[in-house]
Amino acid sequence: MSLSERLHPGINLAGTDPESHEAAEEVLFGFWIFLMSDLVLFAVLFATYAAMSVQGIAEGPRPAEVFDLTAAFVETLLLLFSSFAFGFAMLEMKYRENRRGVLLWLLLTGVLGAAFVGMELHDYYVMITQHAAPPQASGFLSAYYLLTGTHALHVSSGLVWMAIMAVQVAVVGFSTPVKLRLMRLALFWHMLDVVWIGIFTFVYLFGVAS
Amino acid sequence: MSNRIPADMPPSEYEDEGRERRSYVVGLVLALVLTTAAFATVWLDLLSGGAALAALGLLALIQAVVHLRYFLHIDLQRSHRDDLLLILFTVLILLIMVSGTIWILYDQHVRMMP
Structure with missing residues (x-):
C-alpha cells in the first residue's frame, strides 16, 4: 500500500498502519467540521475588528501608534517553526513509532508555542503600561484584545492538549486512539497557524500600513 | 534527526517519508518567503495606500493556501x-458573514456621522 490511498487531509497512515488509517477517516472528517466551525468564530471576530479598527478609534490611540511590528514578526516565526516541528513529530510517529523522537519534537513544538504566548502577553503588557491602550479605551482596542486573545487562548489550550498527549505517548505508546488524537492535535495546531496569517496581515500589517 | 534507515522499513516507505519531509520543508521555505515579503512591504514602504493593502491581502491568501497544501496536506x-x-x-459562509458585517457596520457608521 502506498501513500496514494489517502483518505483525509493531514498525515495519513496508509503505508505504515492500515488499521489506524481506516479508523482515522471519519474521526478526522468530524474534526475538520469542528475546525471549520472554529474558523467561523474567528471570522466573526475578524469582521468586528475590521469595522472597529477604522470606525471605533474614539479618543484612544490609532493602530499604527500601538503595534510593534518586530514583535509580530518574531511571533509569526515562532508559530511557523512550531507548526513545522509538529509536522516532523507526526513523521516520527508515522514511520518509526519512536517515543523519544516524537516527544522531543513535541517538546520543541510546545516550547515554541509557549514562547509565542509569552511574547503576546508581553505585547499586551507594553501596550497597556506604555501606550495607555487597555481593552476599555476604545472599540478598536476591545476588538483587538478579543481577537488576539481568543487566538492566544486557543494556542494555550493546544499546549495543554499537547502536554496530555505527551503523557499518553510516554505511558500508553502508539495505540490507535493515541495516534488519532495526535493527528487531530496536529490539524488543530496547523489551523491556528493559518488563523495567525490573518491576524498578522489584517491586524498588524494593515494597522501600520493604512 | 537521525538519517539511518531502519532495517525493517521497506524502501518504498523510506521514499514516502523523504517525500513527506520535503513537503514540510518546501512549505516552511515558501511561508518564510511570503511572510518576509509581507513585512518588508510595510517596513520598507514598498507600496502605499490601497496598493499596499491589496498586496498584503494577496500575500496572506497565498500563504494560507501554502499552509493548507503543505502542512495540512489538502x-x-x-x-x-x-x-x-x-x-x-x-x-463562502465566512465571506458572506465578514463582508456583510463590514458593509452594514460601515453603512451604520456613515449614517451616524453628524
Missing part, C-alpha cells in the same frame, strides 16, 4: 473532495 485528489468542499463552503 489537495485536489478525489478522496479529498469531501474535505475540500467542506472548506470551500465554509469559506
Whole structure:
C-alpha cells in the first residue's frame, strides 16, 4: 500500500498502519467540521475588528501608534517553526513509532508555542503600561484584545492538549486512539497557524500600513 | 534527526517519508518567503495606500493556501473532495458573514456621522 490511498487531509497512515488509517477517516472528517466551525468564530471576530479598527478609534490611540511590528514578526516565526516541528513529530510517529523522537519534537513544538504566548502577553503588557491602550479605551482596542486573545487562548489550550498527549505517548505508546488524537492535535495546531496569517496581515500589517 | 534507515522499513516507505519531509520543508521555505515579503512591504514602504493593502491581502491568501497544501496536506485528489468542499463552503459562509458585517457596520457608521 502506498501513500496514494489517502483518505483525509493531514498525515495519513496508509503505508505504515492500515488499521489506524481506516479508523482515522471519519474521526478526522468530524474534526475538520469542528475546525471549520472554529474558523467561523474567528471570522466573526475578524469582521468586528475590521469595522472597529477604522470606525471605533474614539479618543484612544490609532493602530499604527500601538503595534510593534518586530514583535509580530518574531511571533509569526515562532508559530511557523512550531507548526513545522509538529509536522516532523507526526513523521516520527508515522514511520518509526519512536517515543523519544516524537516527544522531543513535541517538546520543541510546545516550547515554541509557549514562547509565542509569552511574547503576546508581553505585547499586551507594553501596550497597556506604555501606550495607555487597555481593552476599555476604545472599540478598536476591545476588538483587538478579543481577537488576539481568543487566538492566544486557543494556542494555550493546544499546549495543554499537547502536554496530555505527551503523557499518553510516554505511558500508553502508539495505540490507535493515541495516534488519532495526535493527528487531530496536529490539524488543530496547523489551523491556528493559518488563523495567525490573518491576524498578522489584517491586524498588524494593515494597522501600520493604512 | 537521525538519517539511518531502519532495517525493517521497506524502501518504498523510506521514499514516502523523504517525500513527506520535503513537503514540510518546501512549505516552511515558501511561508518564510511570503511572510518576509509581507513585512518588508510595510517596513520598507514598498507600496502605499490601497496598493499596499491589496498586496498584503494577496500575500496572506497565498500563504494560507501554502499552509493548507503543505502542512495540512489538502489537495485536489478525489478522496479529498469531501474535505475540500467542506472548506470551500465554509469559506463562502465566512465571506458572506465578514463582508456583510463590514458593509452594514460601515453603512451604520456613515449614517451616524453628524
